[in-house]
Amino acid sequence: MWFINRFDASGATYNIPAVLRLTGAGSEASGPNVTGELDVDALRQAVIDVLERHEVLRTSFPAENGIPFQQVGDIAEFDDRRIWQIADSVDGVIAAATTGFDVTTQWPIRVRLAQADSAGQEYLLAVVAHHIGLDGESMLPLVTDIVTAYSARTQGDSPSWTPLPVQFADYAIWQHEVLGSADDTQSVIGRQLGYWREQLAGLPDVLELPADRQRPRVASYLGADHSFDFPREVSDAITATAKRFGTTEFMVVHAALSVLLARLSASDDIAVATPTAGRGQAVLDPLVGMFVNTLVLRARVSGGESFATLLDNVRATDLEAFTHADVPFEAVVEALDPVRSEAFAPLAQVILSFNPAASVADAGVDVGGLRMEPVAVDEVPAQVDLAVMVSTGDADRPWSGILRYATDLFDESTIASMSDRFVRLIAALTADPDGAVGDAELLGTDEMTRVLGSSAGADVEVSPLLVTDVVAAQVTSSPEATALWFEGRGVSYAEFGARVNTLARELISSGVGPDVAVGVCIDRGVEMVVAIHAIVAAGGQYVPFGTDTPADRVQYMVDTAGVDLVLVTDASAHMVSRVGSVGTLVVSCDGDIDLTAPPVSAVDRIAPVSPDNAIYTLFTSGSTGRPKGVTLPHEAVLNRLWWGLDELPIDHTDTVILKTPYTFDVSVPELFAPLMVGARMVILKPGGHTEPLYVAEVIEQTRA
Structure with a gap:
């Protein structure tokens, strides 16, 4: 603190x-x-x-x-x-x-x-x-x-x-005397830290839930509350499940929450923090002070295991954690030394509070002829991404919950949907504890309808073609039209196709084929777009690096993605020269090009490219520690592109600005969709996407 x-x-x-x-x-x-x-x-x-x-x-x-x-x-x-x-x-x-x-x-x-x-x-x-x-x-x-x-x-x-028989300072001194030094492995705190080092070893730096916005580099800690209720039959089922399996209601809710978080995040390693009162003696009850501690409860969630099995594992883990609850949370953080960031809390970004401390004078109180009643404060702090607070109520009052969420990340509608899924999932898991947790019902009827596309559950057609096939077909059908515009230079579809096909064949001769990762470290311009499309045409997957990315981060991404070759320009070659173990190929779109260069076909490639092969690997910004790579196949990307073109139709009469940096996945529709339908792609100058007046000037200059 x-x-x-x-x-x-x-x-x-x-x-x-x-x-x-x-x-x-x-x-x-x-x-x-x-x-x-x-x-x-x-x-x-x-x-x-x-x-x-x-x-x-x-x-x-x-x-x-x-x-x-x-x-x-x-x-x-x-x-x-x-x-x-x-x-x-x-x-x-x-x-x-x-x-x-x-x-x-x-x-x-x-x-x-x-x-x-x-x-x-x-x-x-x-x-x-x-x-x-x-x-x-x-x-x-x-x-x-x-x-x-x-x-x-x-x-x-x-x-x-x-x-008062003691003050908080007395408690603090007593705690130091009893726990001992963290440097002493035989002290209470030393032994408990040994447990936490082993228990939390290798814990992911951050649990990324599906959010409405990208995580900011510095959290604002602004939050909001969403309240929800547990139907009586659901809370009764929680109680019955706890009795049946010899656990507590808290453990049932913790296990169910772990399943929810695992399925929402596509992760099997879930850390949830929980507060403990820290008031183990009656003498502390009337005392004001900072007694609360935080425990990190880790659950491994496999979609194929039963809820009964998960609950048994959660019970064992939770009991062990509570027997090692004396060591202060800050000592655990210091001992484990996780990635520290201004963007997220260390070790756990979700907190579960069960029957949290009652609000002051919840029911009001009369004193000295006055009525004192609590007033809610609109602004609430969000110390973590998501806090789940469950109150078990009583015979006359049903169970209720509050999701306190970081407004940096989530909209209220997203959290409302999450609370509905939480209650629905608990109902399903407790109704069939022997069933696989990955099969438990998560989506509501309305959500399922939207996913399937209609109330009848109509099939969604996915094109069997590759992204590069669609672009190549457009090059053939509109060779004279302008494909790219950059700083006054126009590039026709015929020239664009020829440069892509020529470079793609050079890449194939260098060993680029299906799923082979090829780096791109090129500033905005014609060369950048041609390089990306050439890698895809050769059958490989492109891995973009910002030209201002630190060398050690590029090295990490190169090693992680398995990149052996990076496409550069003369201006960016020095960026990659500081990275070991990779070769470079300089891309230039100056000078003449043979416009008759045919499209790259399956015969030209090292091996056939299927819709399941990767088209790119993009890395997160690294605000949560080390960047994390996300790889997508042709099938998924092409399906997303056609969906986007259906939702926001464009055609050969349109001009589309390539604004988003190519290291972000939002750039993918800008890089491919316009060239799939014969539109003109306008490429902003390096850094231009951050200059509103320049963007407005380009829009005016290139307006049809």
Whole structure:
């Protein structure tokens, strides 16, 4: 918490707010029609009482030579530190919940009060704390103590609560003494770290769920909540399954969530974090402090295994994890040393909370003639990609859930669909625990209808041709039309086809054939487009590298994709010269070309190319650590291209700008679709896609 705050003290990501509406309430002593009025002075004094009771609330964390230490302040500093303020408006109260703390200088709490009506019968109170000083479960004793103190102060008395036998600092010292040093392999923390090193070894850096947007390089931590309910029959099935297999309801939900995440991400290695209260002794229950810890629960999900088998494995893993729950999460992170990024949380990006700490005064409370009720704050922080919070309810209240999601990545509609799939999947898995988890129903009727294309489930036709066959046919049918335009130069379909076919034959003679990976490190221009199409025509797969990509990253991608040859220009050859173990071939589209060069056919290639052969391997941007390669075959790409042309029809009368960098998959429709239908492709200059005025100028210049 201290490190994250030092990294960015302006954000409210780790604020824990309790916003309460205070209104006149009926008093049993005076009759139901008598309303109370807020005693502002008594409320202020109650806050002072609580800070005096809990010293962690008046603790800052400065550093000496880079090492943080706790500095407990005196309650006499209360006014100077502006802990208590009367806000000018309700907006000022809400702002208190969304404004960050500097924990090196500030106490980790602020209280703001504002009058919400002209009659003085309604107020808004915000009690906002930073996570370094307390956790979610601390908010209940915190507000309870404020209510107790306020009730006493309105009667002219001091609060008569039971003195706290320990403070949070006592707990912290005890924890250090009991756990020992991480450097000592025989200490409690040393032994537990040994378990976590083995348990989480080789864990993927990040779990990528299907998102609506590309992950930003720096997460904003802005989030939103989506609420959903579990039908009674589903929650009953969870309970029954837990009893049948000797597990807990949490384990059933954890196993089902792991299946959902595995199927959504196409991954079999799923890490889900879960918070633990960390309050193992009754003496800690009334204490305010940061006791919560985070455990990373790892599940290996195979689509062919039964839910019963997975549940048995999850039970064993979860029990082991909870017996090694003493070591703080930050110590686990430090020991494992995973990829650290501003884009995602380390080790796990999904959190499962079961029966999370109740919101402060969920049902409201009457005190001193006032009614205190919670007020929801619109802005919620998303500390991870997705937080799944499940509340089991009771006999009168059904199970419910909240998905708190990062708005950097997801739209509300996507999360709503995810919650529907989650409930549907749990129902299917618990109904047939002996069935394969990969066969459990995931899509709803409407989704299935959309996938199949009609309510009757009509077949989707997929062309058996190759992408290169479609482009070659267009070259033959419109040889005089302009295929490419770049910085005033026009290239006809005949010239384009001839240059592609000539280069493709040169590649074939160099050993390029089906599934052979060929790198491309060429800036935007005619050569770039010709190089890509020539690789595909030869039967190979193209692997693009940005000309500004660091050499070590290119080396990694070359090694991963198995690239032995990279196409370059004279201007970009030096980029690849720093990468070992690859050859280069310079591509030039200057000078004359034999326009009679025939299309490359199956006879010319080293081996026949089928729709299942790869057409490209594109690597992710690497914002989540190392870039990850994604390879697609001709069949999938051609199907996507025809679908796109059907959804957004273009033909020989259209002009299409090649805007997207060729290292992103969005560039694929721009690189191929226009040339499949005889349209003109306008290539922006290197870096031009980031210059709006230049793009507008090109549009005007090339407008038909």
